[in-house]
Structures are given as structure tokens and as C-alpha cells.
Amino acid sequence: MNDWEATCRVKKVMQRDRFGCGIACAAMVAGKSYSEAKRVFTTCGLGKKKVHRAFPGKAALIFRKKYSESRNP
Secondary structure, three states: HHHHHHHHHHHHHOOOOOHHHHHHHHHHHOOHHHHHHHHHHHOOOOOOOHHHOOOHHHHHHHHHHHOOOOOOO
């Protein structure tokens, strides 16, 4: 674990392909591996409402809050 991970208490997940940034972000917030998050995205689709259902609880609330903040500066 590096300093960033220790400070934030979030395990860093790197994107594995050109379009994997959303998958990596969701994986970090949900505490899942990239593979687990990608499986959810592939099964459920990439829409924010579907991500909320796929990652229930605190992870979904954080994801929704960050998504809406980025859309409404």
C-alpha cells in the first residue's frame, strides 16, 4: 500500500484499457477489483442509474454525488 492508499483508505485500481476509467473509479469506490466492476458494467450497462443499482449502499451514494457534482459545477 502506498501513501495515497493509506491516506485515502482506498485501494487504487488502475484502468486496463482506453475506456476503463469509469470502471476503475467505480471499482475503487465500491472496494471491488477491476474485473468485478467490469463484469457489473458489462452485465448492467454503463448508465449512472444502473451503476447505482449494481453498487448499492455507500458506494452508490458517493458515485451519485460525484457524478452530479461533475455535471452541475
